[in-house]
Amino acid sequence: MLKLIDLIEQSGVTLGDFKIHCAIDNKRSEWRPLQEYFAGTFEIGQSQQSQKNFECDNIVTLINLSNSRRWLYVGCYHVERVRRARGWNGFIYTLNRIPGLEHLDGRAIIDFPKTFRASYLIGPKHRGSLLVNSIREEKLSIADFPGFNSVCLPFEMLESIVQQDIRSWRTALANIAGVYVIADCATGRHYVGSAYGGIGLRQRWSSYVTTGHGGNKELRNLLKKKGADYVQNFQFSIVEVCDINSSTEFVIDRESHWKRVLMSREFGLNSN
Numbered sequence: 001m002l003k004l005i006d007l008i009e010q011s012g013v014t015l016g017d018f019k020i021h022c023a024i025d026n027k028r029s030e031w032r033p034l035q036e037y038f039a040g041t042f043e044i045g046q047s048q049q050s051q052k053n054f055e056c057d058n059i060v061t062l063i064n065l066s067n068s069r070r071w072l073y074v075g076c077y078h079v080e081r082v083r084r085a086r087g088w089n090g091f092i093y094t095l096n097r098i099p100g101l102e103h104l105d106g107r108a109i110i111d112f113p114k115t116f117r118a119s120y121l122i123g124p125k126h127r128g129s130l131l132v133n134s135i136r137e138e139k140l141s142i143a144d145f146p147g148f149n150s151v152c153l154p155f156e157m158l159e160s161i162v163q164q165d166i167r168s169w170r171t172a173l174a175n176i177a178g179v180y181v182i183a184d185c186a187t188g189r190h191y192v193g194s195a196y197g198g199i200g201l202r203q204r205w206s207s208y209v210t211t212g213h214g215g216n217k218e219l220r221n222l223l224k225k226k227g228a229d230y231v232q233n234f235q236f237s238i239v240e241v242c243d244i245n246s247s248t249e250f251v252i253d254r255e256s257h258w259k260r261v262l263m264s265r266e267f268g269l270n271s272n
Contacts, residue, residue, distance in 0.1 A: 001111075001131045001132065002131070002132040003127070003128060003130060003131060003132065004060070004073060004104075004108060004110055004130040004131070004132055005060070005123075005127040005128075005130060007104060007108070007132065008060070008076060008101060008104070011100050011101055011103075011104070012100055013076060013098055013100060013101065015057070015058050015060070015076070015123060016057040016058060017056045017057045017058075017123075018056055018057060018058040018059065018060060018076075018123035018124075019053075019054060019056045019058075019059055019060070019120055019121060019122065019123050020059075020060045020061075020062065020120075020121040020122075020123050020126055020130070021046065021053075021054075021059050021060070021061045021062065021119065021120060021121075022062050022064065022071070022112075022114060022118075022119045022120075022121065023042075023046065023061065023062065023063045023064065023119070024063075024064040024119065025064070031045060032163070033045070033063045033064070034063050034064070034065065034066075034072070034156065034160055035160050035163060035164055037063055037072070037074060037106075037140075038141060038142045038160055038164070039164070042063070042074065043095070043097075046061065046077075046093075046095065047092055047093045047094070047095055048085065048090060048091075048092055048093075049090055049091050049092075049093060050089070050090045050091075051090075051091070052082065052091055053119075053120045054079050054082070054093050054095070054120070056079060056123075057078065057079060058076055058077065058078050058079065058098065059076065059077045059079065059095065060073070060076050060123060060130075061073070061074050061075055061076070061077065062074070062110060062112065062130075065109075065156040065232055066155065066156050066159055066231070066232060068229035068231075068232045069111060069112060069113040069114070069229055070109055070110065070111060070112075070133060070229075070232050071109070071110040071111075071112050071130075072106065072108075072109060072110070072140055073104060073105070073106075073107075073108040073109075073110050073130075074105060074106055075097050075098070075101065075105045075106070076097070076098040076101055077095040077096060077097055077098065078095070078096045078098055079093060079094075079095060080093075080094040080095065080096055081093070081094045082094070103135075104135065105139070106136075106139035106140055106141070107135050107136040107137075107138070107139055107140070108132055108134075108135050108136075109132070109133045109134045109135070109136065110130050110131065110132060110133060111130075111131040111132075111133045112126075112129055112130050112131070140154075140156075140157070142157060142160055142161060142164070142166060144166075144168040144169075145166075145168040145169045145171075145172045145173075148172070148176075148238050148241050149238075151236070151237055151238045152235065152236075152237045153235065153236045153237070154185075154232075154234075154235055155208075155231050155232055155233075155234045155235070155236070156232065158205060158208070158209060158236050159209045162202075162205070162206050162209045163209070169202070170202060173200060173201045173202035173205065174200040174201075174202040174203070175200055175244055176195075176200060176201050176241050176242065176243070176244055177194070177195050177196045177197075177198075177199070177200065177201065177241075177242040177243065177244050177245075177246050177251050178194065178195060178201055178238055178239075178240050178241045178242045178251070178254075179192065179193070179194045179238070179239050179240040179242070179251070179254050179255050179258050180192075180193055180194065180195070180201065180204075180205075180236060180237065180238050180239065181193075181236075181237050181238075181239050181258070181262065182208075182219070182234050182235070182236055182269075183234070183235045183237070184222075184233050184234065184269065185233045185234070185235050186230075186233040189264075189267065189268045189269050190262050190264045190268040190269060190270075191216065191218060191219060191264065191268060191269035191270060192239075192255060192258045192259045192262060192264045192268070192270055193214070193216065193255070194251050194252065194254070194255040195251075196242070196246065196247075196248045196251035196252065197248050198244065198245070200244060201238070205236060208231075208234075208236070212228060212231040213231075217271065218269045218270065218271050219269065222269065239258050240254055240258065242254065
C-alpha cells in the first residue's frame with residue numbers, strides 16, 4: 001500500500017527534521033479540528049500551541065475523521081518562527097504551507113491506527129505507518145445544500161453538517177420526510193430507511209451521527225461485529241422526497257418499493 005510520506009517526497013518535498021501533527025477533538029476545550037477545517041480556520045488553531053510542540057523544520061498535518069483510524073491529510077507546513085503569546089500562556093507559530101502538494105492536500109485519506117495519546121509525533125519514527133487509503137477527486141469540504149438529487153454524504157461530512165448546524169442543510173432536511181439509502185462503501189451493500197410521522201430527515205440522520213446505527217438492528221449488529229470505527233464506511237443519500245405530512249403508511253410503502261428495487265433484503269443490510 002502507498003505510504004503518505006513517500007508520496008510527499010516523490011512530489012519533490014524534502015521534509016528533513018519533521019513532526020506529524022495528529023489533530024483530534026479535544027474534549028476539554030472547544031477545539032474541533034475537522035469542523036475548523038471545513039470553516040477555513042484550522043490553520044489559525046494549529047498555529048496556537050500551549051507548548052513548543054513544533055520544534056522541527058516541517059510538519060505533516062492529519063485531522064482525525066470521527067475518532068477513527070482514518071485521517072484526512074490537510075497539508076505540510078514549514079516552521080518559520082515562534083513567539084510567546086500575549087494574553088494567554090502559550091506560543092504562536094508562523095507556519096507556511098509547502099506548495100506542490102495540492103493533489104494531496106485535503107484529498108488523501110490515511111489509515112493510521114494510532115492507539116496512544118500523543119498528538120505530536122517524531123516523523124521518521126512513524127513515516128511507514130501512514131498508509132494511503134484513498135485520494136479523493138476533490139478536497140473534502142462542506143458546501144451549501146446542493147439539492148435533494150445531489151446529496152451523497154460520507155459519514156464524517158454528515159457529522160460535521162449536523163454538529164455545525166449548517167443552515168441550508170438544516171432548512172432543507174428538517175422539513176421533509178422520505179426514503180434514504182446508507183451504502184456500505186467497503187462492501188457495496190445497502191440499507192434502505194425512511195423518515196416519517198412528522199420527523200424530518202435531518203432529525204433521523206442526526207440519530208446516526210449520535211449512535212452510528214440510528215437504532216437499526218442490522219447496522220447495530222454490523223458495527224458490533226466490525227467495530228465502531230466502521231461507521232466511516234457509511235455514505236448517505238436520498239432516493240425519494242416526501243411531504244413532511246405524508247402518512248406513515250405511504251412513506252413505508254415507498255421504502256418497501258426501494259428495498260425491492262435495490263434488493264437490499266436479499267443482498268443488502270435490510271432484514272425486513
